[in-house]
Amino acid sequence: MRHRALGPHRVSAIGLGAMPLSIEGHPDERRALATVHAALDAGITLLDTADSYHLPGAEPGHNELLVARALAAYGGDADGVLVATKGGRGRPSPSAPRPGGTPIGSWTVNGDPRHLKAAAEASLRRLGVEAIGLYQLHKPDPAVPFEESVGALRELLDEGKIRLAGVSNTDVDQIRAAHRILGDRLVSVQNQYSPAVRDSEAELRLCAELGLAFLPWSPLGGISRSSLDGPSRMRDSRFGAFHAVAEARGVSPQQVCLAWLLARSPAVIPIPGASRPETIRDSAGAAELVLSGEELGRLDGAGVKAEAVPAAG
Numbered sequence: 001m002r003h004r005a006l007g008p009h010r011v012s013a014i015g016l017g018a019m020p021l022s023i024e025g026h027p028d029e030r031r032a033l034a035t036v037h038a039a040l041d042a043g044i045t046l047l048d049t050a051d052s053y054h055l056p057g058a059e060p061g062h063n064e065l066l067v068a069r070a071l072a073a074y075g076g077d078a079d080g081v082l083v084a085t086k087g088g089r090g091r092p093s094p095s096a097p098r099p100g101g102t103p104i105g106s107w108t109v110n111g112d113p114r115h116l117k118a119a120a121e122a123s124l125r126r127l128g129v130e131a132i133g134l135y136q137l138h139k140p141d142p143a144v145p146f147e148e149s150v151g152a153l154r155e156l157l158d159e160g161k162i163r164l165a166g167v168s169n170t171d172v173d174q175i176r177a178a179h180r181i182l183g184d185r186l187v188s189v190q191n192q193y194s195p196a197v198r199d200s201e202a203e204l205r206l207c208a209e210l211g212l213a214f215l216p217w218s219p220l221g222g223i224s225r226s227s228l229d230g231p232s233r234m235r236d237s238r239f240g241a242f243h244a245v246a247e248a249r250g251v252s253p254q255q256v257c258l259a260w261l262l263a264r265s266p267a268v269i270p271i272p273g274a275s276r277p278e279t280i281r282d283s284a285g286a287a288e289l290v291l292s293g294e295e296l297g298r299l300d301g302a303g304v305k306a307e308a309v310p311a312a313g
Helices: 029-041 062-073 113-127 146-158 172-185 201-210 240-249 253-264 277-288 293-300
Strands: 003-006 009-012 046-048 082-087 134-137 165-168 186-190
Touching (some): 029 062, 029 277, 062 082, 062 113, 113 146, 146 165, 146 172, 165 172, 172 186, 172 201, 253 293
Parallel strands (some): 134 165, 165 186
Antiparallel strands (some): 003 009
C-alpha cells in the first residue's frame, strides 16, 4: 500500500468511507466489522466516519461506535490507523418537525459553535479515545458565520480534544478563511469529486498549493451505477473509457477510477465507501495501479474535461 501525507501523518493512499455501514441498506454488524477488518488487512490506515452516519431519527453515532468496535476487535496492529470524524450535520426522523420545511429524508446542518463542541465531545466518547485524530466541520451552516464554526474547531484544538482539523463541502474562500484561522492545524478538505462531479477543481488546486489533503467523497460517481453493465453497454456510457481501460487492464472500473483520482494530484486521498470485504479489498488495490499517460488522457476526457492539477510546491 502506498502512502500520502495528511498533515503530520502518512496514511494509506486509499481510505475507507464507513458511511455505507450505518445508513439505509447497511449490512448486519458481522459483515460491517468484517469490512473494516478487510480494509485494515489491506493496509488502509484512514477510516472516515461522522456522527450523522445513522438511520433517520436514530441516535447519533452509530457509525462511530461501529468503527470503535471494529478497531477493538481487530486481531492485527491498528496503532497507526487515523480515524477521521465529522460534526455539524444531522438526520432527523421524517416525522420530526424541521425548520423551514426541510424535505423529508434530508440531512440538516448545524454549525453553531456550541453544538459543534458538544458534538465533538460526544464523538470523542463514542470513539473511546483521548483526543480525536482528525475532526472535520461536516458542512458550512448558512445561518452561522463560517468563521464562528471554524473558531469552534480552534477551541477544540486548543483544549486538546482534537489533534487536527478539516473542513468539508467548502469553497475556495472558505478554505482560505479556515487556513487563516487554524494555520497548519488545518490538514484536510473533504469535497465531492469524481468522474461525474468535477466542480471542485479550484478547491483541489488550492489544497495542493496549501499542502492540504483533499479527500474526495463519493469518488466513484459516474462509475458505481454502471459497474454491472456488460461490455456492450459500457462503451456507450458517458464514462465508458473507465470501463474500457479496466477491461484492458483486467481490473474493475472502480479501481481504475480511484487510480485516476490518485493521479490527479499528490494531495488526493480517496475515501470510497464499502459494505462488503471484497469491495474494499478491490478499492485498496488502486493504490498500486499506475495508469499510463495515454490512459489518463482518455479518462480526463471522459464526461467533463478536467485540467491537470499541479503538485504542491
